[in-house]
Each structure stands twice: as structure tokens, then as C-alpha cells.
Amino acid sequence: MSNSFESLVETDVNLKPFNTLNISARARYFASIENTDQLKKILNHPGSFGLSIRIIGGGSNILFADDYDGLVLHIDIKGREVIDETEEHVWLKVGAGENWHQTVRYCIDKGWGGIENLSLIPGTVGAAPIQNIGAYGVELAEVFEWLEGMDIEGRATRRYEREFCEFGYRDSIFKGELKGIVIVTQVVLKLSKDPELNTSYGSIQSELKDRGITDPTIEDISDIIIDIRNSKLPDPNTLGNAGSFFKNPIVDEARYQKITEQYPDAPGYPMEDGKVKVPAGWLIEEAGWKGKVVGNTGTYKQQALVIVNHGGATGDEILQLADDIQQSVEDLFGIALVPEVNIIN
Incomplete structure (x- = not known):
């Protein structure tokens, strides 16, 4: 068996199937990671030394603005396991490569609550704590216990507790001090067997009323949020997009x-x-900008926050549109929009 670096990775790979904006960009080296042993083997191979390394999951929150002259690692570690349980709670350990929404529905089927408001958020479980995903009054940080990650520099695996992660609005230490340094491999969630529902958002309350639901279940909440999100956001399988392209800005009074x-x-x-x-x-x-078409790109007709690829758009085209939107919003309101999408160039 060959011990060459090329035997562990693929070369000159088109990344279009691995990003929901459907951007064609090429990676010099690429590997789908299914377990930590495989990850260690690649990171410890001399062929990886000196290479820039980019970690991707579901590809729902990235924009490849250009080809990537380094190593792209697609984390595809699967598995769900209950590691602890009490009368009130269950601790679920989930592989970083598991689909987030499928994991939400898995928990709902088991009767475990806490993440139903995060239904239909695209991406993988491993990306959830990095972004501290949130929607409809709930953030991941509320159910997060700890994660297992591999240090991309020290090649060592360690556990990162909630307090260490410095969670903020769509933020964590993994987007700051430890950005590009820790590779998430497993995530542990603390879920409730007798969940308290969060129906604080008006759109949820109005939907419950319209449907005549007075005693909702976690499945009811999930179904409502799925319907709301489907009405606002395009399916990336039919129209390339990365969801919300910008963060909601926070301004002083x-x-x-x-x-x-x-x-x-x-x-x-x-x-x-x-x-x-x-x-x-x-x-x-x-x-x-709502619904505006610019070349092969534009914004979604039903939600201006979503930049779309109408087909054949390059990463540079989308980046230029994002820059133009930022400039016009700043000119009009004096507010600087910050991309929520990770731009890779």
C-alpha cells in the first residue's frame, strides 16, 4: 500500500457539489473524512505540512471566491449515541458530519426537545457550535454541553466545554481566536424529555392560532418553522444560495x-x-435590492437577505454583488453589514 500523500487525498477536485451556492472552484487537494483516525493520518503526513487547510461540512455557509490552492477536508463523521440520561434529560453525542435538520427530526421523533426551533437550518452538526446557530428565539448554546475537536496544529484531540466556547450572537471562539485551528469531530447536546416550548416569535404564535393548535408539541413547532422557512428561503437544490448572507446588525438606540x-x-x-x-x-x-438580478446572480425575490446563483455565477460575481449591497446599505443607513457567510479566497 502506498504511503504517498496522494494515496490519502484526491487532487484537483471541483468543489461545486460541496457548497450550496453551487460555485465551481477547484481544490488542489481534497478528502472526505469519515473518522478521526483518517483525519490524524492526513494531518500527520508530511505532505500536509505547509499546506493551507480548509474545513467544510455541508457547505451551506461558505463562498469559494476562487480556487483553493491547499487542502480541503470535508468532515463526514457520522453517528448518534446517547451517552447519559436522567428522568428529565438526555445527552446525545452526534458526529460532526451528520445533517443538522435530520438530527433535529431524529430528536423530535424520540420526544427530546430543545432544538425544534432550529429546524431546517442547513448544514452539519459540526458547524452548529462554530456559528452558534440560532432561529426563532433559540440558540444552539442553550442545549450545547461540549464538543470534541482535533487541534489542527498539535494534531491532538481534546474536549471543549460550553464555558470555553465564548458563544455570542452567531459567534464562538471557533470563529475568533481558534478559527481554522480546531476541527470539530463530535458534538454533545443536552435535550429535555419534558421540554418547555419557545413560541415567543409572533409568526409562530399566529401560525398556531391559524392551525387551531392550543397545546402544541415539539413536532408542531418544528412543522410550523419548516413551513415558514420554506416560504421565505429557496431550496439550494433548485436555486444556489447560502441562506442569510449577512448578519442582522446590532446598533445603539x-x-x-x-x-x-x-x-x-x-x-x-x-x-x-x-x-x-x-x-x-x-x-x-x-x-x-430585493429580487434584483445582476448577471448570473442576484437576491431572492422573497427575501433580500439571500444572495442566489441563477446558474453559472462565479464566486467573484457573488462577492462583487455582496460588496455593492454593503456599500449601498452603508450609504443609506450608515450601517456596515457583516457577512455571515465564510468567504474563502
Whole structure:
């Protein structure tokens, strides 16, 4: 058996099947990782030394702006296992390569609550703590216990507890200090056998009322959120996209009040620290971008926050559109939009 680096990886691989924006970009080296032994073998091979390394999961939150002259590792580690259990809770250990939404539905089928509001968020379980995914009043941090990750530099595996992860709004230490350093291999979630439902969002409440549901289950909440998301977001299998392209900006009260002077109906969500979260989709729509087509790309007709690939768009085209949107929103509102999508170039 060959011990060459090329025997462990593929060369010159088109990454289009591995990103939901359906961008054609080529990786010099590529490997799908199914277990930690395989990962260690590749990282410890001299052929990987000196290479830039990029970790991907479901590819739902990345934009390849150009070809990648390094090593792309697609984490495809599977498996779900209950590692602890009490009368009230269950601790579920999940492989980083498992599909997030399928894991949510798996838990719902078992009667375990806590992540039903995070239904239909694209991507893998391994990406969830990095992004601290959140939706409809719930964040992953609320059910996260710990993760297992491999240090890309020390080639060592260790456990990262919740307190260490520095979770924030769509943020964690893995997007900051440890960005590109830790490869998530397993995630442990603490789920409830007698869940308290979060129906705080008005759209959930109105849907429950419309459906005549007075005593909802976690499955009811999940079904409603799936329907809401499907009505707003395009299916990447039919229209390439990476979901919400920008974060919702958080501004101080004075900035928000200035916006409402010109736009009395401007939506804003007060934060605990006195600041206000303003929907990026609303800002982009007011700047005239909703449904606009620019070459092979554009924004989704039903949600301006989503940049789409109408077919054949390059990463550079999408990046240029994103830059133009950012500039126009800043010119109009004085607010700098920050991409939620990871841009790789």
C-alpha cells in the first residue's frame, strides 16, 4: 500500500457539489473524512505540512471566491449515541458530519426537545457550535454541553466545554481566536424529555392560532418553522444560495431612533444590553435590492437577505454583488453589514 500523500487525498477536485451556492472552484487537494483516525493520518503526513487547510461540512455557509490552492477536508463523521440520561434529560453525542435538520427530526421523533426551533437550518452538526446557530428565539448554546475537536496544529484531540466556547450572537471562539485551528469531530447536546416550548416569535404564535393548535408539541413547532422557512428561503437544490448572507446588525438606540425618524415602521428588536437588532433583510430591501438580478446572480425575490446563483455565477460575481449591497446599505443607513457567510479566497 502506498504511503504517498496522494494515496490519502484526491487532487484537483471541483468543489461545486460541496457548497450550496453551487460555485465551481477547484481544490488542489481534497478528502472526505469519515473518522478521526483518517483525519490524524492526513494531518500527520508530511505532505500536509505547509499546506493551507480548509474545513467544510455541508457547505451551506461558505463562498469559494476562487480556487483553493491547499487542502480541503470535508468532515463526514457520522453517528448518534446517547451517552447519559436522567428522568428529565438526555445527552446525545452526534458526529460532526451528520445533517443538522435530520438530527433535529431524529430528536423530535424520540420526544427530546430543545432544538425544534432550529429546524431546517442547513448544514452539519459540526458547524452548529462554530456559528452558534440560532432561529426563532433559540440558540444552539442553550442545549450545547461540549464538543470534541482535533487541534489542527498539535494534531491532538481534546474536549471543549460550553464555558470555553465564548458563544455570542452567531459567534464562538471557533470563529475568533481558534478559527481554522480546531476541527470539530463530535458534538454533545443536552435535550429535555419534558421540554418547555419557545413560541415567543409572533409568526409562530399566529401560525398556531391559524392551525387551531392550543397545546402544541415539539413536532408542531418544528412543522410550523419548516413551513415558514420554506416560504421565505429557496431550496439550494433548485436555486444556489447560502441562506442569510449577512448578519442582522446590532446598533445603539440613538442610531435606531435616527432610522425611525425617516422610516417610522422600521423593525427593531431590543437587546438586553440596550442596543437594537435591525433585520438586515429589511435594510437591503429598503436599499432597493430585493429580487434584483445582476448577471448570473442576484437576491431572492422573497427575501433580500439571500444572495442566489441563477446558474453559472462565479464566486467573484457573488462577492462583487455582496460588496455593492454593503456599500449601498452603508450609504443609506450608515450601517456596515457583516457577512455571515465564510468567504474563502
